[in-house]
Amino acid sequence: MDLKRDPQDIYARWLGAGAWLAFALSLLALFLYAGGVLAPFVPLERLPQLWGLPVERFREQTGAPTDWDWIGYLRYGDYVGLAAVCLFAVLSLVCYLRVLPAFLRHGERLQAALVAAQIVVLLAAASHLIPGAR
């Protein structure tokens, strides 16, 4: 039962399951994207002329979205791939949210406060609220 488990065990279990889910979805996304099942926003044949450009020039040439605007492009193979990659970036946040109540149940308030602070940092980063990150 999770109620009696050490937060470290819970973290390991959720991280393990999440990492494999993200791995499987990345594999599927690569198949859909590179296999041509879903049409990409930027044609694969154009990429060799574009991937050597700085990111600002890449965006100018392709009209690629920034921030969370890519969510509106999920019908394209490349952005399904980006969504799969984002799963890896969101996994730590999910695991921290999961162990926060576990630390509180164990009476480890200092650890719970560190977990809560880390959740705030991860949420601020994911919401692109950091000055200069946009």
Add this chain to the structure above:
Amino acid sequence: MPVVDAASAWWLWPLALFVLAFFLGIIAVIAGVGGGVLFVPIVGSFFPFHLDFVRGAGLVLALAGTLAAAPSLLRSGLANLRLVLPLALAGSICSLAGAVIGLALPVEVVQTALGVLVLAVAALLWLVKGIGHEMDVESDELGEMLRLRGTFHDHAEDVHVDWRTRRTALGIAAFGGIGFLGGMFGLGAGFANVPALNLLMGAPFKVAVGTSGLVISVINSSAAWVYIGRGALLPIIAIPSILGVILGSHLGARLLRRLPVAAVRHTVIIVLALAGARALLRGLGIWI
């Protein structure tokens, strides 16, 4: 002889990335250097991608590689969540600043600084031979409050190891600096995490390697969002690298208990020296 043009042969590069990332995944876990420190200078110097995209992929590669290995390291006690909490918090705050500054600097400056950093890492790994297990580490007050202690079974020597850490405040400050560099250059920065945990804080080497991976997974999660928000994460570069490094690091985590760490470290030092020299020469405009 048929000529393959660049447009129709686009798939060759992702395939090469997958193979490279697989081998990096194996040696990164064993050497405890993080995949990014090898990936970014090698791919940034020898592949046709702009450094912006290489750094974005490097961050998620280091992140994915450590995520794959972390659960088994946590269960075996070789990674410690309570030790990760303060270090990752300081590191992730500073990594956001590093990512923002890194993306604002001219590419030649970043390439040159990356070359210098990677050569310094190679020198550090070469010079620092004192890594091992220090017995009777006295815990400080902050370390006691944060419960920075643990236990694990060392299969190589068949002994049960109880450990504690020291110099907690200094360790947290060190991880702030390491996080900044990681965010700026798109690295996992395991090369610095391991000595900071082992030599500075007194954690056993295997705990330092295992915990370093978990710290990287949290720190890079923060910095990765800066690159995603800027559009500096190309799936065609990132996904093959992630898949390769996950498979490789899974194998690396199994080999960690059996392989001689010294032999792997020597290989890593040579690769780092070559990739660092190439990045430096490219940044200085000597060898484009």
